[in-house]
Amino acid sequence: MKRREFIKNTAVGLAALAAARPRRANPAPAAGVGANARGSRYRVAVIGRTGKGNYGHGLDVVWNDIDQVKMVAVADQDPKGRAAAAKRLSARSPKDKAPRAYADYREMLEKERPQIVSVAPRWLDCHRDMVLACAEFGCHVFLEKPMCQTLEQADEMVAALEKRNLKLAIAHQTRYSPTLQHVQKIIADGKLGDILELRGRGKEDRRGGGEDLMVLGTHIMDLIRFFAGNPQWCFAHVRDGGKSVTRNEVRDGAEGIGLLAGDELHAMYRFNGTTMGYFSTHRARHGVSKRFGLQVYGSKGMLTMTTGTLPEIWFVEDSSWQPGRSKTRWKQVSSAGVDKPETLTDRGHRFGNRLVALDLIRAIETNTQPKCNVYDGRAALEMILAVYESHRLNAPVGLPLKNRRHPLSLL
16 A cells, blocks of 8 residues: 555544445434533443453443543343442432443333443343444444444444444544554654555464454454555465364354354455555464564554554564664654653553543534444454455455355355
8 A cells, every 4th residue: 555545545644444434415413412512411321241241341430430421320130240330330420329220221221311322241242232222222332342243233233323323432442542643644754655564463362263363353453444444355264273164163152252263264355556464363382462463564664563542562664674684773652652751651441441432422422433433343343254254265255245144154
């Protein structure tokens, strides 16, 4: 991808690509617009599921840090978990009542009529039903990643939200990092040249292979799209025990993930121009979790980064990609800029979730999309499932995928 193409594809630096987001000629006002008039606050509720995904990575307590909201209710089918969650979710004002607790999230949505809901469980088997229920009752959504199990489910979620012009922000926290604005400038200024390759790897722990692809790969796929845009095709191969995966190796994944296969997989993606993307994962013998992240290779230099709200990011201006040979110095990128010490100390999920929540409120009030929205969540899932579709057909597959069913169900 040439630098001028890279800049052309962005509204400000590297904004998410508009091509992935359907737009209406005359969009209706977003539900919830104007809810803060005269100092009123957004009514927020949380859906959790103790023992089956719990509350994700803190998608419940994030609202304790947001002044613009009023916590009204929490739903959890587990009595002890429900009581504990209600206790965690503090009132923002002495005048506020403690959040009410429900065993049934649909009953909560019907009675409380929240404007924003955290769909917090980490497990994927409930995401589709919970998001559709939120859409039915006119609620904007903060959703734990990954989006869902299949593209059929993702399409349903997109359609339901579009019908009511509702917003969904997905918890790909790296997308919200204040450090990325400096990476945007590095690339826009041509310091990496044309983007030639992007190489991502999973954590490669006991989940190496299919589970790693779904659980951690969603972060990497989202970042690849952030830098390179939408892929045109994918060519991939999945192995298990050293052999090519067949239907005999297909299994139900842990934690409601759905169908999975393989302890090793390799995928290649084609983007505009000469840009190629790669993702691999296996159950590693050495260096578990050390390689998790993304490397971006350009015609004039390279960049390497981890994930998170304050990812570790380094870049070097060296067209050979061998800085040891050229003696070119690596430069670190922080939220303060290039070669500047990091001034922020909070690297945890709570800080990242707060950025997502505030951006969701911004999107509601401006009737725009969150930085990482329902279309981005679906696109990352599509890159993941394209791996299995390519393996199933033993050929490159075009994107978007024509097959919306889970490819492993057809193997």
